[in-house]
Amino acid sequence: MRIDIHPILQFDREREISFLYNGNKIKAFEGETIASALHAAGIKVLSHSIKLNRPRGFFCGIGKCSSCLMRVNGVPNVRTCITPVEDGMVVESDVQQLPSAEFPGSNKEDISVDILVVGAGPAGISAAIEAGKRGVSVLLVDENPMLGGQLIKQTHKFFGSRKERAGTRGIKIAEELEEQVRELEKNGKVKILPGTSVFGYYGGGSSHMLGAANKMSNVMYHINAKKVIFACGAQENMLSFPGNDLPGVYGAGGVQTLMNVYGIKPGKRVLMIGAGNVGLIVSYQLLQAGVEVDRVVEAMPRIGGYSVHAAKLRRNGVPIYTSHSVKEVYGKDRVEGAIVAKLDENWNFVEGSEEDVKCDTVCLAVGLTPSARLLFQAGVKRDYIPEAGGYVAIHNMEMETSVKGIYVAGDSSGIEEASTAMLEGKIAGLSASISLTGRDSSTTAKMEEYIKTLEEMRRGPFGSKAREAKRKILEEASNEGI
């Protein structure tokens, strides 16, 4: 299941290690996560649902869905998809009893900082760089072991203009961003904590209190920040159909993480649900990884993603069925196939149009929902904006929310793209810095430049959704006096 040769990527598997999984020794390579190493070893059932005892498999791969919780070295409820595997680790699945009462107290550390940035995707890193350059102290926290958010799995070249690095692969952009923020770290401007989750917001006022933890190194952080920028990204949407919880049904982004970050194939043959850009891009990347794609089905009558992405798939022999969806996925403990059927104008399945697709993997690429729970806990004004992907924080042009000193950027503020996430990050970083150090003509000019570029990027028919989402958000912000 490990990919050895790949047209775009190289996987260095330098050090072989082993760990114990339910008492059995499993081989892994340094750099893999526990769940990816288990996947490579053919273990696809990672847990069972508590009530009905249904098997659960890898779904999101980025710590958002909880289907991979296990006990690791005695620590309960560890998300194994974002926890790097270590030599000699003891991993146990389906441990239903409560942990011992003597769970060792954690090491506490207090951190006071000017600006806390939660999430080190393109938005968060850009915010940290922008603020770090301006002489304020910055703490950048991400619960994944690697910096870069979704960019670290995007092997395709980006669109846009040369200035926004068009024609460059996402993985390369992630490397460049990481280099820049590491440089600021070296100079003591930015402190970076990977593998650390921010788990709660505990009150504000002149500064904000938040809790964060690195479970595996058993450290808990009490963070006191003058300003907070939330750049937590998004989580993949589920679709309801019988069998949607079978191991082998993955989020498309989860599959991308598995194959492009860890070099592990999700299966042999895939059914892709959704022909937006994510579905089209991930299907093409599956082909590059040597995985067959049976077809792409799309409920809408038209392909939602760029036609150039669709064309790449078609000329490689992958059919795209619009006005089609999945009726059910079947199999015992894992996906063995799926029934797809045609939809009529009223979104009902057309009787007799069913087709049995033999596959071991079903990928859902049916949209994303902003991750904004910490913002809501902090009490920001929010609203349901369908074009943004769900509930989002209302924010002004400079990315500040209704709670003073709390900012939002990237997918967390409405689903969009890496290019716009980077700009929103820069704007949030700049506006948080300005609120600490004051505004002058050069910061005003910079701000204007960023906002103008952002507006330019949202022009054109494919930017219409984001444009509408942001229009509603900004209008509401101005009504609320934010």
Add this chain to the structure above:
Amino acid sequence: MKEYERTGVISIEEIRVPSEEQLKRGVAITECIQEIPCNPCVDACPVNAISMEDINSPPFVDYDRCTGCAQCAAVCPGLAIFVVKLEDESALITLPYEFLPLPEKGEEVEALDREGRGVGKAIVRRVVKKKDNTALVTVSVDRKLAMDVRNIRVLR
């Protein structure tokens, strides 16, 4: 709704087909017809043969200016640019290729159309490996297939 929006395959009617004269010199054909925010092809062209009203408009190639150098094809993130050149008996097609194994010069491969169907054989004339891993492969195919062949399958 346009047919390609349903199928993902653009038809020959949607492409500005160059004249025989232009094709004999060899020109870039941009199979990129939607309004998407993208323009690296414009910047890549050394002779300014590609123009665009603004970043969202589809590219327009001045076939009389284009030299067929394929630099635009190498950067295009949509892998949507093909260089076509007519010879006496055959057509040379340069296409972006991102799969393994890479074909080798002189190798016989299968020529595929826009729907991935085999439409004949192709002989690999040139393989240019790029630093960013998108290779440019030039194959020769039957002259009649010049506007049909857009992919290859390595038969090894």
